[in-house]
Amino acid sequence: MDKQPVRIVTDSMIGMKLPDFARHSPRVATVLGHNPGPFTGPGTNTYIVGSGRRPMLLDTGQGVPIWADLLVAAMKELAHASELDRIVVTHAHPDHDGGVAHARERFGDIPVLKMPWPGHDKVSADSITALAAGAVIEAEDVTLRAIHTPGHAPDHLCYYLAEERALFTGDVVLGAGTTVIPDDTGDLGQYMDSLRRLLELDLATIYPAHGPVIRNPKEKIREYIAHRELRDRQILGALAAGPLEVTAIVKQIYTDVPEYLHPAAARSVRSHLKKLGIEGRVSEHEQRWSLN
Ligand SMILES: [Zn+2]
Numbered sequence: 001m002d003k004q005p006v007r008i009v010t011d012s013m014i015g016m017k018l019p020d021f022a023r024h025s026p027r028v029a030t031v032l033g034h035n036p037g038p039f040t041g042p043g044t045n046t047y048i049v050g051s052g053r054r055p056m057l058l059d060t061g062q063g064v065p066i067w068a069d070l071l072v073a074a075m076k077e078l079a080h081a082s083e084l085d086r087i088v089v090t091h092a093h094p095d096h097d098g099g100v101a102h103a104r105e106r107f108g109d110i111p112v113l114k115m116p117w118p119g120h121d122k123v124s125a126d127s128i129t130a131l132a133a134g135a136v137i138e139a140e141d142v143t144l145r146a147i148h149t150p151g152h153a154p155d156h157l158c159y160y161l162a163e164e165r166a167l168f169t170g171d172v173v174l175g176a177g178t179t180v181i182p183d184d185t186g187d188l189g190q191y192m193d194s195l196r197r198l199l200e201l202d203l204a205t206i207y208p209a210h211g212p213v214i215r216n217p218k219e220k221i222r223e224y225i226a227h228r229e230l231r232d233r234q235i236l237g238a239l240a241a242g243p244l245e246v247t248a249i250v251k252q253i254y255t256d257v258p259e260y261l262h263p264a265a266a267r268s269v270r271s272h273l274k275k276l277g278i279e280g281r282v283s284e285h286e287q288r289w290s291l292n
Pocket residue numbers: 091093152153171
């Protein structure tokens with residue numbers, strides 16, 4: 001058998017530091033959410049989008065009070081603005097919509113735009129402006145187009161900033177490492193389809209929700225696709241020797257990952273198995289998986 005790499009994506013956000021806030025382009029600045037962790041890296045990137053007097057805020061972090069103070073400071077220093085036009089949210093995970101109330105405390109009862117996810121939205125349904133796939137959001141000097149990218153979460157929208165050929169990818173593509181596809185509410189098949197559709201965009205820059213700005217967007221998306229394809233092959237390879245439980249598959253494949261991350265790796269493996277099951281390539285009997 002050919003020697004396969006252990007992984008395609010080799011960088012990680014462990015120990016990474018990012019500034020409290022920074023300007024990336026005339027229209028885009030970031031404020032760090034200050035919610036560091038194994039899955040958030042240095043914390044969620046929240047973005048001030050637009051160079052006019054009333055920019056938009058894209059994502060709100062986890063709801064950490066210091067973030068709201070930094071947002072006010074960044075608005076003044078980087079955007080020379082004191083008012084927010086609206087809040088745009090990528091998806092209803094708590095490290096993205098958790099700061100909506102804090103932002104509204106500081107900037108008033110501004111509209112919150114997202115694709116609804118009933119039962120998961122923490123912002124009440126009557127105060128959400130519902131976005132559908134393809135929705136266009138226009139402000140003074142920026143145009144955002146919503147691209148439905150399910151897989152990490154069913155309500156996930158990426159936003160294409162036409163003026164910069166840039167994409168806000170939320171948790172679909174991260175600045176370093178890979179994203180988690182939850183095995184319950186996620187869907188790896190949909191995620192792969194989302195990545196392939198993003199590859200068709202005219203892209204110069206990716207602004208991810210975690211980690212540094214990506215200046216080689218196509219290469220990064222291709223790497224993400226190749227990474228998942230390799231994981232599929234590794235799982236099928238492990239099962240070729242006979243039925244295995246998920247934890248045994250993790251031990252065989254994630255040899256380079258610290259053990260405290262194995263539960264997350266197991267979630268990822270379960271997402272792959274679910275996809276391979278839908279494709280009719282594997283099946284489960286009493287928690288052991290085997291090739292069909
Ligand atoms: Zn998420």
